[in-house]
Every structure is written in structure tokens, then in C-alpha cells.
Amino acid sequence: MFESKSGVLVIAGLAFFIFAFIVMGALPWTIYKDQPELTALELADRGLTHEFVGLAEQFPERFAEYFGDVTPGAFAEALTLGRDVYVAEACWHCHSQFVRPVAREDIRWGPVAHAREYSNELQRPVLFGTRRVGPDLSREAGRRSNDWHIAHFYDPTSVVPLSVMPRYTWFFDENRVPNKKGMAVISFVQWLGCWVDEYPYYEEGLYSNPAPMPSAGADDELAKHGDAVDEKA
């Protein structure tokens, strides 16, 4: 059996693989399958971010040309396109999108990641990321102004001198106004974490408002956080 063709093909090739897929792939799916996967429109219906509305106010003509009126439909379109740009430019290879319960990450970034935050169309496939050259972005919404992001995408070193992030000049038109891609990716980044009540300003080194460590009463904390996801936006 251990040296026969059928043994190798059926047991090692198929059976072990399928066993591992069931245990390590299908089992997590069964655990989360009751969490509805929200569409981009359902996410947008929960409310527009200030930053998205801000883009429309700052660049009314361009915005209207790209997305039309300031509606949840336009927001959903911007989020979806922004996510596609985020993937195409491999932003997720240098910026993670989850806060771990260790290494004092909740003190730096904010509340620890919860599964429910990822039950939506924009996290298909999920954008956890595996490397942090730049900071985590899952608690980024509203952290900085749209103007900061515009300057930063055009030339990161203009606002962060030591930054090693590439320039994304093709997010802008000839007048250095964000084009459709630019507005979309800014909308997406400014949306990440907008469902969380508050998080610390790590960039100034002021960790005055740390979220409680999820040791004692972890379940309460997560439940509270989950409610925030439902109510917010």
C-alpha cells in the first residue's frame, strides 16, 4: 500500500489533501458561514464617510464626472474600485489589515481585529497581509485628512521624509487632482476601520487612549466591538 501507485495516488495525493482541506479550510468556513457577507452597496448603505463626502465637496466637477451624485451607489463603486487598485498596486504586500492581540498592537493601532469585520465583499479574498513595511491600515479611516493622502500618494516623502513608499503619480490628472483611481483608493483607505469608535494617534507616539487588553472579559470586549460594527456607519 505504501509503495503502490494507487496507495500513493489515492491516500497521499487525494485523501490526505482532502482531509487537510476539510480540517484547515472548510472548518473555519463552517464557523463563519452564519455571518452574512455584505455587498459593497450594503456597506455603503450604512452611511457615507466624511472623507468621501469631502472629496465630492473639494473636487465637485471631477467627482461628478467620475462617480455622479454623492450617493451610497457612488460610494460602493468607489470602494470597489479602490479595493481593486489597492490589490493591483500590491498595497497589501506592505500594509497589513489586522490588529493582533499581542506585541502591544492594540495600543498602537486600536481594537484587535474581529472576524465580523471581514465578512464583506471587499474582503474577498481577505486582505490580512503578511508583511508590514508601512503601518497597518485597518484602523486608518479619518486618521489623516484627504489632503494628506493626496500629497502622500503623489510623493510620500513630501509628508513622511523617511517613507519608502512608491509614488503613485498615475492616481492624478495633469493638474495633480486625484483622478478616478486616486479618489477611489483614498475613499477605500479612508473607509478602513470607520466602523470602530475610536483609536489612538500612534503617529505622534501618544498612546494615551489604549483599548483594554483582551485578557479578562475578552468576550465582552469583542461583543461590544461587534455591536459597534452593526451600529456604526
Add this chain to the structure above:
Amino acid sequence: MTTIAAGPPRVAGLDRAESLPLVNERVVLCYFVASFTFFIIALLAGLAYSLTFLQSYPFAGIEWLSPGRVRMLHTNGLAYGFIANAFLGGLHWAVPRLTLRSVLSDKLSWLIFVVWQLIVLSTAVGLLAGEAQAVEWGETPVWIDPVAVLGLLLVGANMLTPVIRFKGPMYVSLWYFIAALVWTALTYTMGNFFPQYWIGGTASGAIIGLFIHDLVGLFVTPIGWGLMYYFVPIILKKPIWSHGLSLVGFWGLAFFYPLNGIHHFLYTPIPMFLQHGAILATIAVELVVTTVIVNFFATLRGSGDALRTNLPIRWFYVGMVFYFTTCLQCAFQVTLTFQRIIHFSDWVVGHAHLVMFGVFGFWILGMMTYLFPRLVGASGWYSAKLNSWHFWLSAIGMLVMVLDLTMAGLVQGFAWDALMIWEETLRASTPFWLVRTYAGGAMILAQFLFLYNMVKTASMGRNGAAVSGGIVSGGKIDV
């Protein structure tokens, strides 16, 4: 031991015409040439990308050469261009010799060759054009994925036919090849389709983890070991030390490796009991790996001089030392204690380079060193000295890079844990990134030396020139 267990039967003589019916050596040569071409391109992409970290990326502001996209060209080019092509060449060489039967169809072999190059090229173009899919190591644009699966199925049909037709006990390499051909198609399908179309959110993270790991563990690793089980006994002219340990190694890998995937996403919202399971399975893999390493080093016992005199053997065994190192490292870094600090850092990047270049790259380069002169009809290498430089520059570059990135990872991890201002952690990383670029430069320079040597050797082969020197350490041609 039987003749089979003692190593593959010697059917192909030195005379090329005689060996043609069994093995189409042109196919093998074409795969190696394609493999090495993508190798050079992918390495240059990596070098260019590394300059981003020094704020001196040469193509800044050019959309199609944006560093993020070039990084994907680097990783995908190596996985699907360099490694897959070289392994297909190796399979075309070894499988017919192990089964005494040629592959299903010569025409099919050429079709697969052409299709695979188109897949790799369109992946490269797609990535640079901004068509990437959000699956790490599987960024191949979604419209290429079905073609790639079809290609893998054709490879399976072409390669498994001689195995099925062959009667009698199978040599170890064939176990690995059979399983790997099944696993690769399954892994590719799982990783590229499930998280994209059927499973989203946190659960898709578990699948992507499986994919990242299975691509290394169930495609690259088994074919790599299968080729080692073939080439090492052939070159050393002695059987593998223990058949029993070969069995332990194969079945241990088959059971434990597929269970590792989630260890790429520790401390995510994926349930903790699954994370613990993946960690235990990963540590188990290290124990299995040890049995394989013991088997190979026991085989080398008594022939240790080959490390000095025989360059392919040196590539293979240094690759195995790196393999053991990387697996040992993995058994530690997978623990939650280590993960706290090193996750997200350059430690992991060093680990990935050690696996892909230090292990499988070394095995492939050893295989090329061994086979290339004979594939082009030369009686030996143009220059043994260049081959020696190729080895030492690659090995030293690799060693410096992995040590450098490991240290960088520790510095970064502890700096983050200490809540250092983010920009300051960049400042702390810069010296390490500088050393990394130089180490990578040495590794690339080595490949250009090898390229020059290959071109010269090929022209010697065409001219039928006699070779003086270069045979001893440049790959013996004495199968």
C-alpha cells in the same frame, strides 16, 4: 536491495541519438533555457524592488514598473517561470528513465511547453498591467487561472502515463512525482478559485494560508526531493542509505505538510484551536524533514570528497543544509512566542529567500550544472572556474542575505513591540536593507557568470570542440 531501489536504471548512454527515443533532450534543454531566462528577469525585478527600500528605485513614477507590481513579477516569475520550468525539464529527464517508458506524447510535451511559457508571460504582463489577484504567490490574473489548471492537468496526463504503464516496484522519486502532480493541480485550483468565488472573509484567509504553504510544500518540495532521490544516487553511484527512512520521509510529508497552512495567519481572527493545530503540524514536519536529511547524509558517508570534487553534489548538499536550517527555523518561528515579535518583519522575508533560492534554487542550479553540457552536446563546461565562482557567490550572497534579514526582522519586531514611532523603525531597518541589496547583487552577478558560461559551453557543443579541463569540478558527465 533491488536494482530499482539502488537507483534508476541506466538506459540512456552517452550517445545522444541512442537516448532520444526515451527522453526528448530538446524539451529538457528548452525548459532549462526558459527557466533560466525567467530566473534572470525575476532576480533583476527583485534587485530593482530592493532599491525602493533605499529610496532609490530607478523607475519611480512609471506605472507599469511600479515597485509593488515588480515585486509580484519577482515572486511569480520565480515560482512559475524559474522553478516550474526547471522542474518540468527535470521531470522530462527523470520520469522516462525511472519507468523505462517515454512520456505520453512528444507533441503534447511541446504543446505544454509553449502553453506554459504563454501562461508565465501573460502572468507577467497582467501583473505589470495591474490585473493582480489578491492571493499571495497566486497573483496570476483570474483570467489565466483556468488555463493554468488545464496546463497542470496536461502535465499530469503526460507524466503519469509512463508511470501507470510501468510495472514493478516504484523507486522513491516516483512516489513524490505522482503525489506532487496530483497535489499541484488541487492546490492551484483551491487557492485561486475558492477564496475568489466561493469563500470570503476570515475563512478565505485560512484557504489562502493553505495555498501559500501547499505551493511550497506540495508542489515545489516533493518534486525537488524526488529529483534529489534521483540525481544523488546516480552521481554518487551508490544506493540511498535507507529505504525505510525514504518511506517515513514521504508519508510524513504527505500527512503533515498539508495541515500547515494556517500558520501564515497566526493571531488573526481565524479560530485559535486551528492555529494551534497548524503549529503542531509544522513542528511535526521538522521531525519528518530530519529523517530525510539523515538519510541523505548517511548516503554521502564515505563519499564526502564529492562535495569538493563534484559541483552538482555540492549544490545539492548545500541546498539540503539550507533546507534543514530553514525547516528548523520554521519549527521555532511558527510558535506563538516567536510570532509575537517576528511576524510582519523581514525575518519572514529572509526565510522565504532561504527556501526558494537557497534550497530549490540550489538544487535546480546543481541539476543544470550537471545536465547542461550534455544537453547541448558539449563534453564538459567551458570554464570550471566560472562554475566555481557561480557557486561561491550564490552561497555567500545567500548566507549574508538570510543572516541580514533575520537580524533586521528581530530589530523591527522589537522596535514595533516597544512602540517606537513608525518612521524611526524605517531608519533602524535601512542598514539591513542596504546589505540585503548588496547580497542580492552578488547572487545575481553569480547567475550572469553562469549565463556566460552556458553560452560559451553551448557554442562549444555546436562546434563539437574538444574540451580541456573544466570537467572535474564542472559537473561530471559519467552517468
